[in-house]
Amino acid sequence: MKLNLYVLTPKRIIWDCEVKEIILSTNSGQIGVLPNHAPINTAVDMGPLRIRLLNDQWLTAVLWSGFARIVNNEIIILGNDAELGSDIDPEEAQQALEIAEANVSRAEGTKELVEAKVALRRARIRVEAVNWIPPSN
Amino acid sequence: MSCSHLSTAWSSSALATRRRSAPSSGSSGRLQVVRCSLRELRSRIDSVRNTQKITEAMKLVAAAKVRRAQEAVVSSRPFSEALVEVLYNMNQEIQTEDIDLPLTRIRPVKKVALVVLTGERGLCGSFNNNVLKKAETRIEELKQLGLGYTVVSVGKKGNAYFIRRPFIPTERTLEVNGIPTVKDSQSICDLVYSLFVSEAVDKVELLYSKFVSLVRSDPIIQTLLPMSPKGEICDINGVCVDATEDELFRLTTKEGKLTVEREKVKIETQPFSPVVQFEQDPVQILDALLPLYLNSQILRALQESLASELAARMSAMSSATDNAIELRKNLSMVYNRQRQAKITGEILEIVAGADALA
Numbered sequence: 001m002k003l004n005l006y007v008l009t010p011k012r013i014i015w016d017c018e019v020k021e022i023i024l025s026t027n028s029g030q031i032g033v034l035p036n037h038a039p040i041n042t043a044v045d046m047g048p049l050r051i052r053l054l055n056d057q058w059l060t061a062v063l064w065s066g067f068a069r070i071v072n073n074e075i076i077i078l079g080n081d082a083e084l085g086s087d088i089d090p091e092e093a094q095q096a097l098e099i100a101e102a103n104v105s106r107a108e109g110t111k112e113l114v115e116a117k118v119a120l121r122r123a124r125i126r127v128e129a130v131n132w133i134p135p136s137n
Numbered sequence: 138m139s140c141s142h143l144s145t146a147w148s149s150s151a152l153a154t155r156r157r158s159a160p161s162s163g164s165s166g167r168l169q170v171v172r173c174s175l176r177e178l179r180s181r182i183d184s185v186r187n188t189q190k191i192t193e194a195m196k197l198v199a200a201a202k203v204r205r206a207q208e209a210v211v212s213s214r215p216f217s218e219a220l221v222e223v224l225y226n227m228n229q230e231i232q233t234e235d236i237d238l239p240l241t242r243i244r245p246v247k248k249v250a251l252v253v254l255t256g257e258r259g260l261c262g263s264f265n266n267n268v269l270k271k272a273e274t275r276i277e278e279l280k281q282l283g284l285g286y287t288v289v290s291v292g293k294k295g296n297a298y299f300i301r302r303p304f305i306p307t308e309r310t311l312e313v314n315g316i317p318t319v320k321d322s323q324s325i326c327d328l329v330y331s332l333f334v335s336e337a338v339d340k341v342e343l344l345y346s347k348f349v350s351l352v353r354s355d356p357i358i359q360t361l362l363p364m365s366p367k368g369e370i371c372d373i374n375g376v377c378v379d380a381t382e383d384e385l386f387r388l389t390t391k392e393g394k395l396t397v398e399r400e401k402v403k404i405e406t407q408p409f410s411p412v413v414q415f416e417q418d419p420v421q422i423l424d425a426l427l428p429l430y431l432n433s434q435i436l437r438a439l440q441e442s443l444a445s446e447l448a449a450r451m452s453a454m455s456s457a458t459d460n461a462i463e464l465r466k467n468l469s470m471v472y473n474r475q476r477q478a479k480i481t482g483e484i485l486e487i488v489a490g491a492d493a494l495a
Contacts, residue, residue, distance in 0.1 A: 010213040010319050010436055027417050027425070041227070042416035043425030067426050069223060071413060078220055080432050081319050111331045118327075 001035035005051065007061065007077045014061065014082045015051070022075065023050040024068060039071040044079065046121060048129045060085035062129045064122065083126070090130045097123040175479070178472040182465055189461035195260065196454035203447045209316045210440055217433055224426060227419070238420060239334050240427045243363050248285035250308065250329060250338040251275060252361070252435075254345040254442040255295030257313065261450035264346065264354070265294040271356040272344055276305065287338065289328060291439075308332070317439035319432070326432045333362045345438045346445035352452050354445035361434065364427060 005022060007015035023032050025047030044066040051059045066079030100116070100123040107116040173181070253272045255265050272288070272295075279286045287308045290299045296310040309328060313321045329341045341362040346354040415422060 006219075008216040008219055010216045010322075010433055012212055013215055027421055031416070039413040040416045041223075041413055041422055043422045065425060066429060067223060067422065069413075076219055076223075078216065078223065078426075078429060080323055080429060111335050111337070114331055114335070115327065 001073065002054070003033065003035050003037075004074045005077070006075065007049070007063075007079070007082055009079055009082055011081070014084065018054060019051050020054055020056070021052040023048075024077075025049070025063070026068070033070060033075060035073055037070050037073075040069075042068050042070075044068050044077060047125055048085075048132065049077070049082075050132075060129045060132050062088070062126055083129075085129050085132070088126055088130050090127075093123070093126040093130050097127050099123075175472065175475055178468060178475065182468050182472060185461050185465045185468065189458055189465065192454045192457040192461060196451055196458060199447045199450040199454060203444060203451070206316055206440060206443050206447060213433075213436065217437075220426075220429060220433060224430060227423065227426065238423055238427065240330075240362060240424075240431070241364050244336070244339045246284060246339045248287065248338045248340075249279055250287050250289055250332050250341045251279075252289045252291065252325065252329060252341065252343045253295050253299075254343070254438060255290070255292035255298075256442070256446040257293045258446075258450075259294065260453060261446055262453035264446050264449035265292075265298075267354075268344065268346055268356045269295065269298050271358070275342070275344065275358060287332075289325070291325060292442075313439060313443075317436060317443060319436060322432050322436035322439055325435050326428065329361060330428065330431070343435070343438055345442045348441045348444045348448065351448045354449065359434075359438070361431065364431070 002018040002020065003022065005015055005017060005019045006013070021032065021034050023030055024042075025045045027043045027045045030047075031042070044063055046065045047063060049061040049063050051061065053059060062083045062085065063077065063079050064081045066077060066082075068075060068077045070076075097120075100120040104113070104116040104120050107113040251272065253268060255268050259265070276286060276288075287306045288299055289308045290296050290310045291313060293312055296312070299305055299307045299310065311321075311324060311328075332338045333341055340360065343359045343361045344356060345359075347357045348354050
């Protein structure tokens, strides 16, 4: 049994391929999806998406919030933007994190603080996604 | 020996319409105003020819860009189709429930944010002016209603306009380079979201040019926030547009000329399977979906504004080219006549001289 995974953004189709398993960060924690999963609708939180390919290799992608629907072994993830872990430059991600941290401490007013905190979270997730080591089994 | 008044002719589209409305006067080369020496005439014909080449090239560039803009719309279609389908299904599922979301909360309006989308460049006829004029009227209306307002300007032309007018409160000026991407719409989206949720403003309106045809685009105002929970697009008068219709521009060739067609696609909505569970509260799921929807709306508006700008530039440049061709024709006619007159004069002189000697 396989899963069809579609990751769609307004810009392009990020992923359109069969997979074995995914781990998805939802608003109520991470969920693992295996074939024949119960049909659900869920909000996707900002966070990593782990994909196990047909050859048991793990891949990471980063999702910036969105929505997922799992029906009949078909997973549709809608998001404003998503990045594959392989497309992220580790050094650049680390630098972005440092800049974001500095911005939070400098922010004044509610609006700026909210914006800065969101930016910091994004940067942190990107760094985590790059540095993630897949489970060896 | 005045040549100055003609130098402006090639760039002014107003002149073109005037000339076209009275075609009988211009055709026979009765350009009495041209009083230049032959050499000056020749250099002017050359410069008009150069200008014509430039405007022609700009027209072709705009046409090519329309095609690229269209590709961007096409590549976002799988996403928007899936989004509309999901929204439609969610809508049916939660129609009976009473939902309270920050993005749909209707508050008494005290302050309005006006997002104005303009172009990045000029030389596109009255495109930018139309949008800015509409913005001025809307600001005037808001003032008369006694409401506060703030402007979020997107696009270089609008930015320059609002920076020159410091009495208009401007929240932020943004720029979009090239074809609008999700990043561009996301930054606008984040801004209006934080403005609205922090209750700095109570309503967000989006002002952009709706693409009607290659020669026409209408500046329209659309209410972005608060959203109606059913995911409908409403204009300021509350008239709703069907959200399940997806529009697409298509560049085609009709009778050898480039045209842009607007195609409406009705998205098939499949019946929602009742067994689907909600992992979270429907409110939370809508909370994730609506920003996506907001973003796709802004992206659509940006794309539409760009298409209008390029279309406006295409038609402005094509009328400039037409003008240049006509001007060149008239100038060469005057040049040839003067040349002929000069030769005739010289022959007469020689003949008269020979007669006198005889």
